[in-house]
Amino acid sequence: MLRVGVTGGIGSGKSTVARRLAELGAVVIDADQVAREIMDPGEPVLDEVRQRFGDGVLRPDGALDRARLAAIVFTDPEALAALDAITGPAIARRVAQRRSAVPAGLVSVFDMPLLVERGLWVREHVSIAVETELETRVRRLVEQRGLDEQDARNRVTAQASDAQRRAACDVVLPNDGTPEELAAAVDVLWRDRLAPWNDNLVHGRASRRPDRGAVVAPRRDWGQRGGRFVAKLAHALRDISAVTEVEHIGSTSVPELPAKDVLDIQVGIRDLRAADEPPFAAAMLEAGLLRFPDLTADSPHPPGSDPTGWGKRVYGSTDPATIAHVHVRETGSAGWRFALLFRDWLIHQPAERLAYAAEKSRLLAVDDTTSTYTEAKEPWFADAHPRAEAWAARTSWTPR
Ligand code: ADP
Numbered sequence: 001m002l003r004v005g006v007t008g009g010i011g012s013g014k015s016t017v018a019r020r021l022a023e024l025g026a027v028v029i030d031a032d033q034v035a036r037e038i039m040d041p042g043e044p045v046l047d048e049v050r051q052r053f054g055d056g057v058l059r060p061d062g063a064l065d066r067a068r069l070a071a072i073v074f075t076d077p078e079a080l081a082a083l084d085a086i087t088g089p090a091i092a093r094r095v096a097q098r099r100s101a102v103p104a105g106l107v108s109v110f111d112m113p114l115l116v117e118r119g120l121w122v123r124e125h126v127s128i129a130v131e132t133e134l135e136t137r138v139r140r141l142v143e144q145r146g147l148d149e150q151d152a153r154n155r156v157t158a159q160a161s162d163a164q165r166r167a168a169c170d171v172v173l174p175n176d177g178t179p180e181e182l183a184a185a186v187d188v189l190w191r192d193r194l195a196p197w198n199d200n201l202v203h204g205r206a207s208r209r210p211d212r213g214a215v216v217a218p219r220r221d222w223g224q225r226g227g228r229f230v231a232k233l234a235h236a237l238r239d240i241s242a243v244t245e246v247e248h249i250g251s252t253s254v255p256e257l258p259a260k261d262v263l264d265i266q267v268g269i270r271d272l273r274a275a276d277e278p279p280f281a282a283a284m285l286e287a288g289l290l291r292f293p294d295l296t297a298d299s300p301h302p303p304g305s306d307p308t309g310w311g312k313r314v315y316g317s318t319d320p321a322t323i324a325h326v327h328v329r330e331t332g333s334a335g336w337r338f339a340l341l342f343r344d345w346l347i348h349q350p351a352e353r354l355a356y357a358a359e360k361s362r363l364l365a366v367d368d369t370t371s372t373y374t375e376a377k378e379p380w381f382a383d384a385h386p387r388a389e390a391w392a393a394r395t396s397w398t399p400r
Pocket of ligand 1: 008009010011012013014015016017140141144145175176177178179180182
């Protein structure tokens with residue numbers, strides 16, 4: 001089951017996107033609706049709210065007087081925090097319940113205005129931000145939802161900015177055009193990414209690196225994509241106590257370095273045997289990652305040296321739009337250290353970065369088959385290793 005988050009400022013068209021996804025076959029959970037449901041008469045949360053804010057927040061028939069409660073919390077940040085502390089966990093529990101009831105083969109969509117503000121995007125495989133010009137949103141809220149203009153404006157400006165949402169979301173859907181244009185964009189996203197991704201999850205297929213892959217000019221979003229991948233994976237592995245850290249490594253983690261469009265991620269684990277235990281594989285699967293069982297070690301550096309400390313496990317992404325390789329290595333091992341050292345050294349040594357980039361293009365011109373290319377880079381690494389180590393000693397570098 002693919003988990004998709006949909007968010008956007010009020011009036012951006014987020015619910016419209018969620019509705020279209022439902023028409024395409026997804027099961028949508030609407031956070032606003034859940035927030036209302038948990039305050040229905042007879043719900044324990046309603047009683048907690050009454051105890052905290054007094055009988056005055058209930059109408060004579062025992063239902064919540066929403067306007068009354070809103071008037072109390074919107075002028076008093078402490079009261080708002082108290083209300084959030086009561087409702088937040090209850091909403092989270094209800095959403096989790098609903099999600100676990102979604103049939104395994106279907107796409108599960110979480111329509112949540114505060115997906116980014118609450119940090120909930122880390123639980124989704126992919127998050128979509130719907131972006132619409134502020135004035136358009138105000139106009140739609142006034143004309144189509146009957147809000148007072150000042151009220152609409154206040155609500156729109158109280159939320160996270162588009163920039164904050166953009167940083168956390170994997171997909172941005174602009175909605176300044178017609179509803180038909182929005183629906184068409186959702187359909188393309190569904191056809192090209194969400195549906196095949198869900199299929200990959202259902203059938204246990206990882207997206208393999210193409211046999212021949214071009215080295216491309218450095219992309220500006222590699223850093224952010226890597227950061228999101230790391231945050232989501234760290235969240236998925238939060239209960240695996242042997243995991244020490246998750247980091248973006250490899251060429252796409254070095255700004256300004258041409259590279260294949262592949263995210264390399266490293267998981268440090270205290271003992272590689274913990275990576276072979278079922279809870280680890282289960283957490284990786286939860287994150288949408290599948291193991292490549294034939295890859296169990298790196299070739300040691302320098303070549304021919306002791307192979308101890310170069311063992312690893314490798315996982316791949318199921319997202320058809322992302323080639324990602326997750327290397328699970330023992331914290332403190334030679335291979336683990338090497339990955340972090342090369343990244344930091346290339347980030348801090350522009351001349352070495354340029355030299356490495358030149359070597360990459362030279363090798364690709366000779367033979368661009370992935371395995372040959374990877375092997376052909378080895379002599380360069382062997383040669384560079386002492387320079388990287390000398391840099392580490394000079395700068396007192398230590399792996400984070
Ligand atoms: P949100 O859930 O983000 O608050 P909605 O999906 O409810 O936003 O959209 C806000 C209002 O704008 C709704 O009345 C919706 O029908 C309308 N709307 C959404 N997209 C468009 C569009 N592209 N053109 C015109 N109206 C739109």
